[in-house]
Amino acid sequence: MIDRILLGHNQFFGVNHLDAKVGDQKAAQFGQVQKIMDIINFCYDQDVKAMMMSTHERALLVAEEIQKSDRLRENLGIYLLVPYIAKYIKQANEKGIVNIVRDSLKETSFAGKLGMFMRGGMGLLTKDVKTMIKLLVDFEVAPFSKLNLKAIFLHDALTDLALGWDMPDVLELFADHVEKKYNAIPAFCTKNLPRLMRLFEKTHIKNPLIMASINKLGYQVNPSREEFEDALKKYELQLLAMSTLAAGYLKPKEAYEYLFSLPRVDSVVVGLSSTNHAVETFSEIRKHI
Numbered sequence: 001m002i003d004r005i006l007l008g009h010n011q012f013f014g015v016n017h018l019d020a021k022v023g024d025q026k027a028a029q030f031g032q033v034q035k036i037m038d039i040i041n042f043c044y045d046q047d048v049k050a051m052m053m054s055t056h057e058r059a060l061l062v063a064e065e066i067q068k069s070d071r072l073r074e075n076l077g078i079y080l081l082v083p084y085i086a087k088y089i090k091q092a093n094e095k096g097i098v099n100i101v102r103d104s105l106k107e108t109s110f111a112g113k114l115g116m117f118m119r120g121g122m123g124l125l126t127k128d129v130k131t132m133i134k135l136l137v138d139f140e141v142a143p144f145s146k147l148n149l150k151a152i153f154l155h156d157a158l159t160d161l162a163l164g165w166d167m168p169d170v171l172e173l174f175a176d177h178v179e180k181k182y183n184a185i186p187a188f189c190t191k192n193l194p195r196l197m198r199l200f201e202k203t204h205i206k207n208p209l210i211m212a213s214i215n216k217l218g219y220q221v222n223p224s225r226e227e228f229e230d231a232l233k234k235y236e237l238q239l240l241a242m243s244t245l246a247a248g249y250l251k252p253k254e255a256y257e258y259l260f261s262l263p264r265v266d267s268v269v270v271g272l273s274s275t276n277h278a279v280e281t282f283s284e285i286r287k288h289i
Helices: 020-029 033-045 057-068 070-075 085-104 110-126 129-144 156-164 168-182 193-200 225-234 252-259 275-286
Strands: 005-007 050-054 077-082 149-154 185-189 209-213 238-242 265-270
Touching: 005 033, 033 057, 033 070, 033 275, 050 057, 057 070, 057 129, 077 129, 129 149, 129 168, 149 156, 149 168, 149 209, 156 168, 156 185, 156 193, 168 185, 168 193, 193 209, 193 225, 252 265, 252 275, 265 275
Parallel strands: 005 050, 005 265, 050 077, 077 149, 149 185, 185 209, 209 238, 238 265
Antiparallel strands: none
């Protein structure tokens, strides 16, 4: 079973889709990894024992700290989002593709590195796109493989690319690889839930775990709130709801009364930057779950 409440990660890494200045302020607030760990440990004590984590550079430091803690290492469920697209764009411009690959492999054993390069080389020689997709996933997961990985999400940039190109086999490939190699739940992030669910009908994947934005205001809800709600009624899926507070425009009470009136809402991810905010938000969510 998936966790009902997940701690979000965007605030820790300075990601704010509404206001870049706010994002910069959060990045400065959590500039020291111990401040991130303080929030994680507080939430753990509040019985929120799961968190989203992207493969952002700062997430590597967080992963190292989690591994030092017996209780977090064993009991904190990590829902990993791969790949971190912005990182690749930035790094490709700064140091080139070869150095990106080298840095991604730092935490793997020599045998693991050799295996990855061999598989990658075969992919390049045979133009085997499927092999290269697996390799990309392995690159991204490698530094986090010692954590308690409960689910691995395919980033919406790639999920929706497969959606736009009508490639259900890519979704199946990702799901099979995650299940077999990492014994984790294969999951998908998307900006178009209704259309993605139609693509899943062409696959063997049943009752998928999907992360998507949904809130009462329709902020970042695509293609519309009404179509999103209809898809929840029509399809079998597990929804991990994000952007539930509509970037702060909604108060928790109003937001979660709406959210938990919907079907298929199995879990919610919340971004928190203070303990007071955490207590208020968790309390409101637990009234409904």
